[in-house]
Amino acid sequence: MKAEDKKAKIKCDAIGCSFQLDVEWKGIPLWHNKKCPVCGECVILNDEDMAIWRGINAQVLMDNAVDPDGLLPRVSITIDTAGLRKGMVK
Numbered sequence: 001m002k003a004e005d006k007k008a009k010i011k012c013d014a015i016g017c018s019f020q021l022d023v024e025w026k027g028i029p030l031w032h033n034k035k036c037p038v039c040g041e042c043v044i045l046n047d048e049d050m051a052i053w054r055g056i057n058a059q060v061l062m063d064n065a066v067d068p069d070g071l072l073p074r075v076s077i078t079i080d081t082a083g084l085r086k087g088m089v090k
């Protein structure tokens with residue numbers, strides 16, 4: 001399975017909100033600047049989250065260029081973008 005075909009989990013960062021959803025990796029940009037469907041308090045993916053996603057997606061594209069058939073061992077990672085946001089977008 002190619003990395004871009006894998007699932008990702010998105011979640012709301014509002015305190016007390018339980019919204020989370022499994023989405024297609026390629027579908028993540030569809031949540032950019034979309035309000036949480038449960039609490040409506042914050043956006044699911046802001047500009048800084050999208051900057052992080054673009055950086056990770058560039059790595060995914062490079063991995064696929066090096067190993068187009070997905071034959072090399074792959075790793076699964078979990079990234080909480082909330083901890084990476086400050087200072088990402090200039």
Ligand SMILES: [Zn+2]
Nearest residue numbers: 012017036039
């Ligand atoms: Zn929410």
